[in-house]
Each structure stands twice: as structure tokens, then as C-alpha cells.
Amino acid sequence: MEQHIVSAFDRDLEAVQAQVMKMGGLVEKALLDAAEALERRDEVLAEQVRAGDAAIDALEELIQTDCARVIALRAPTATDLRTVLTVMRMAAALERSGDYAKNLAKRSLVLMQMSPVNGAPGAVRRMAKTVVSQLSDALDAYIARDVEKAKEVRRRDQEVDQMYNALFRQFLTYMLEDPRTISACMHLHFIAKNIERVGDHATGIAEQVIYLVDGQLPADDRPKFDSLGESVD
Amino acid sequence: MNDMRITERTVQTNQAKITARDVQVYYGDTHAIKDVSVDILDKAVTAFIGPSGCGKSTFLRCLNRMNDTIPICRVEGKILLDGEDIRDVRVDPVQLRAKVGMVFQKPNPFPKSIYDNVAYGPRIHGLVRNKAELDEVVESSLKKAALWNEVKDRLAAPGTGLSGGQQQRLCIARAVATSPEVLLMDEPCSALDPIATAQVEELIDELRANFSVVIVTHSMQQAARVSQKTAFFHLGNLVEYGDTTTIFTNPVDPRTESYISGRIG
């Protein structure tokens, strides 16, 4: 699209978009680091993730303030308006995802004090990687304004849901077999649930990309895979 | 969720008050309006937007035959008011303009008193029976135009002695005094401060309960606020016409988007 006549408008829009991308990078790293800290029982790394969340929160606040300023000063319309709204919603989704990463780090510190649950941290980390790739694809789709890619991310939400459901069943089995694992499995279950929630936020960002480009949200309900009645939140 | 929507934005009716078909306007050899077809809805506010010189005022003037007064101006095509051709020889332009009132881009009060400026229309069209009724129409019209408080003590003073913004509001009062069915407003707020602007917008909102209002404005925010339908003109063409919400959030034509979002088009 052509430049605005008021060039400061373009600079403002570019600035908030750069900030949201930076935020996305921080959140992806926090999730991967937290999952790695869990698997490797790395306290230092887990602490880093915990402390790092403040930077993500600060970026979100900055983005929301800047977007409010753009709305007040420039009264954006059409694509400009949708861009600002999308950036605000993306920032909110990323902030929540950052909180989940921080929570994962906290719980991993607790889990490090308990005996390991066979295979679980590895499975959690695989799930985290899947979710992070979904998140980064959603952010790429945003940068490229690529509706097809966004739709693809949206379809992949099932993958994470399936991973979550499988883990849920696995933890249930462990707990039934050996009640001493209940405490650890409860923490692991919350972790898995939170990662699954990040997947929902990635899907939400993908839907925002579709809104940004098409001017409306996709009409169909996204496919939901949830074979277990217990797993509804 | 649906009942939570901002209902005041919805259009009450889909009935066309004015129907324009294949309208062309020429000033000598200049083709100023090219093939414009549009339905102006009843009980709704329609905004005309577009860059300076694109033909908004020209098209607006077609709707009450004001272009007849410009010798080099030639209008072709069909313009129907309630289904009747306004350019039919049997239509009296003066009667037409009482039904289709107009507020001009440049305030043009008559060289008469403030009172007489507003009283003129109701008098010549015989809308009042006595002085008391006329006083009432003058007062309510000036109140609607948000001018009453400033002029109530000097109604006999000449209209031309008012400030630019006051003159603009006097012209609005003059236009609403005849209770027109359609009110055409060409940048009615261009010389008004924010308070008077808000009052005129409030008036427009009141008027659309019973009338059809067309407003030309260079303020995108004003168009978005006051209208339910928006028409975007560019180089004499009607580029896009649709629901105001759609035009300002998700326009179809790239030229509309460029214009409303302040880009070089």
C-alpha cells in the first residue's frame, strides 16, 4: 500500500508492529527455554524465564499505549484501523502466552524437587516446540499478510489438542498406577494445559491475520478435537 | 450478541427518497459528473466524500436543480424524487427547493435581518398562518441550528453582520425552517467550532428520524459519525457507495481506501 501523506503515521504504525514482533520473539524463547529447563532440570534457566516475563509485560504495555495514541492522533480507518486493532489483540495474546511460559518455569522449579516422571518432560517439550512453531508461523503470516498460511495455522490447532489429550491420558494412568506421582503429575498436567492454551492464542493470532486482510473473521467454527469429557476447561 | 450492537447506526428503511440514474453534468466542455447512479435513502444520512474538485457540490446541486442557475451547466440523466422526475417541465423549481432544502458551502445570508432570513421560506411557502406561528418557527429553527442564544436579543440586526460560523448556522436555520423532506448540506460545519459542530451533528441525527439528509464533508470522522451511507467521489465518478461502517472499516475499492486513510491516491 502507498505511504501516508503524513509520514509520521507510517512511522507510528511501523513502530508498533516492530514492537509486537519483538514481543513474539521473546515469548517464543521463553516457552522453549522453560520447556528445556524442565527437561534438563536446569534451575538457572528456569529462573531466567521467570525474571524475563517482566520485559514481555513492559512491551505489551508500551504497545497498548502507543496504539491508543495512534487511535487518538490519527483516527485510523480501513486497513490502518484493522492493523492497530490486530496489533493490540496480538500483544494481549502474546502477553498471556508469556505468563504461561513463566508459569511453566515456576512449576518446573517445583518439579525439580520431586522424582522425575518417566518420559513426561520430553513429551511436554515436544508439545512446547509444536506450539512455538505454530506461534511463529502465525506471526510470519501476520508479517506477510498471508491468509493461506494463517488458515493453515488454524487447522494445526488440532495437533496440539491431540498432544494434550494424549498427555492427559498418560498422566491419569501414572497417577492410578502410583499415587506418589500425583503431585508431580498435577503440575505436569497444568503445564500441558497451559501449553495447549498458548496454541489457542496462536490460533487467535492467525484469525486476526485473516481479519486484517479480509476485513472479517472466518465464519466457520474451528475444528475442535476433544475426545475426553474431562479435558474441557 | 446482536441486540448489543449499536442500533442507532442502522438504517430505518431501504426506501429510496431520491433515485439518480446515469447522471452527467457538464460545465461547457468540462465533464464534471460522469455517469453517476445512486439511491439516496429516506430517513437516513448519506455522506458525500472525496477530494476537492471531484464533483460533490456539483452532484448535490443536481438534486434540487440548483445547477439550473448556472448558465454554462448542463445536466443529463434521470433524477427522481419519490419516483417523480424533478426535471419534468411541470415541476416548479421553487417548490422543489422547499422540499429539497440546501445549505451552501459558502454562507449566503440574504441582506435582511436575522429574523427575516429564517422567516423568508415559511412566509413565501405559506407555511404559517400568523405572526405568532412565524415567531415560533423562527425560534425553533434558530434553536435547532444552535444559534438562538447568540442572536435572540438582536433578531432585527442584519444577517450579514454575523461571524462566518454564525452565518453558516443562520443558513442552516433558514434551510430547516421550511421543514424540507430532504436536506442537502454542503460542508455545513467548515467554519464552526467543535461545540457548534457537535450541535449541528446532533441536529442532523434528529432530522433523519423524519427526513433524508445528504451531507458533503471533508472530515472523515464526521462522515463516519453522522452518516449511515457514504458515497465516495473521485474525478467526477462515483467510485464506491455503501454502508458507512463498511466504507470506513473495509472499503472495496483501493481508491476509497487510499483517500479515507490519508494516502496519496
Ligand SMILES: Nc1ncnc2c1ncn2[C@@H]1O[C@H](COP(=O)(O)OP(=O)(O)OP(=O)(O)O)[C@@H](O)[C@H]1O
Ligand atoms: N460554476 C462552475 N463553472 C465551471 N466549472 C465549475 C463550476 N463549478 C464547479 N466546476 C468544476 O467542476 C468540478 C467539480 O467541482 P465541485 O465544486 O463540484 O467540486 P467539489 O467536490 O464540491 O470540491 P470541494 O470539495 O473543493 O468543494 C471542478 O473541476 C470545478 O472546477
Ligand SMILES: [Mg+2]
Ligand atoms: Mg464543494
